[in-house]
Amino acid sequence: MPDTAMALTSNAGRFRAFWRQLDWPLRVALAMLVIFVFVAIFGPWISPYDPLQGSLRARLAPPVWQEGGSWAHIFGTDRLGRDILSRIIAGARISLTVCVIVIALAGAVGTAVGTAAGYFGGWTDRILMRLVDLALSFPVILLALLLGAISGPSFTNIIIVISLVLWSQYARMARGETLKIRNEDYVDLARTSGLSDFRIIWRHILPNIAPSLIVIATLQVGIVIVLEASLSFLGVGVPPPAPSWGSMVADGRSYITSAWWLCMVPGLAILFTVMAVNLVGDALADRINPALRGRNI
């Protein structure tokens, strides 16, 4: 028992020391990210109403700070009388789910392609990098629209499409970093000791290039959130009635003169979340690999 108590205080102490060296925007950003993740995970238990069920008596209720608003619906209700706050909470869950799946998928594919290209070189490199160039030059939003129009908006489509956009960044980074270290002594040693190429990449190259890839993953979270919202706004993202923040803005667009909060609240949710993610991503990039700062677009 004393042992765990000691560990706890030392952890708390370490956290306090870490917290103290951050400037205030970064503290706000970290706090917002924690809220975002918390809300996304525990949404169904903390949401005040069912995000999909409206009550027709409470249609287009204004938010609490507007005249006629009430604490019953803090951010008001939409045209079907659904509670906006509950829909924002459900939208956070959608955003986070898409982020996690897309970044895992794009990261895995991109890293595999990039390390293979960098490690083997020659024709493997040339062909794989042409593929990366092709992926970079394809107008992906059009691909998303095309897929969405053919098979209808679906969760799977949006994941495939956004992953198609983002894997190439990992491939480029992984290739460059692999090129830097593939002739290091420890890699040569592993090779002469008869390890297979796969094991060399997995055990000796991947751990060394991982920090740069983690920075890219962090910097991509914001891009994924905005892309998902944009595609849902255009009607080819997360299918209705699931409340994606993007489709909520699209829903509110025709009420902009009479009920501006329908657009404003989900838009601000996107803006604040992405700003927080970007601030944290920049700080992480500064710490791990300063060369990446400002180079990510």
Place this chain on the structure above:
Amino acid sequence: MLKIIATRVIEAFIALLLMSIVIFLLSRLTGDPIALLLGDGATDADKIAMAQELGLDRPLPVQYLNFLGNALTGDFGQSVTAGKQPALDLVLSRLPASLSLAGVALIFTLIIGIVFGVLASVTRNSPIDVAARLIALVGQSVPSFWLGIVLMYIFAVQLRLLPTSGYGRPEHYILPAATLGLFTLAAITRLVRSSMLEALGSEYIKLARVKGLSESIVIWKHALANSLIPVITFMGTFFAVMITGAVIVETVFSWPGIGRLAYESILSRDFPVVQTVVLVITSLFIIANLLVDILYIVVDPRMRSRG
């Protein structure tokens, strides 16, 4: 130098060719064009006749060569919805609106971004620097579809200063160009600021100062010249961002460009137009990237001696 440029040109051609295969396959995988053209009441005999007429009964490689041959002569088929207009004519007629919008946005973002980035780096941690960093942060975080709606609400609906939509007069450009350009403005400001900070701490700038050059020449000539190289490297990306952003911005502001045409033709399943739009946009991408590569080789002396 010529050799590198020649290699780039050949690579661009190969990329275009690959892209045409991708687009061809996508358009064939995306449902049965015959069922789409004939509608539900067609008999099997009608379908076979139609397939023969369009050459769809032949093997895929032959179909592809036909498609490529037609594409090279500018024949992309006819629009299904817009009164049998040739697809290429339709796309080309919408091109000037998109290019002028992207051009206006790009020129303004370049000027403002460079000036802002330089001022921020010279007056580090001053109010200008803080403002520049704030704009960079917000600009890279705000979703453009929402920004467009917000700007429209503030400047057109509430203040009645600018039109909500329309095309032709200078004031029509302001809101769409601002929406389209903010992301790039943020990116350029960040790039210029960080590479200027790097340059200002370097040896050759110290030398220039020791030589007694005036501060404005040191900053705007010597430091900036080197700081612009990363901006040039990213010009291709900026162009790509603008073309992609055009689909959203043109849809929000009802701008008569190829972005909105792409969106509308995909929703109405006008596949000849879709094919053409995607091919035209990817060609623009590839050409822009080629020009950037060449510009880069010409500007950076280190690239000239290579190869």
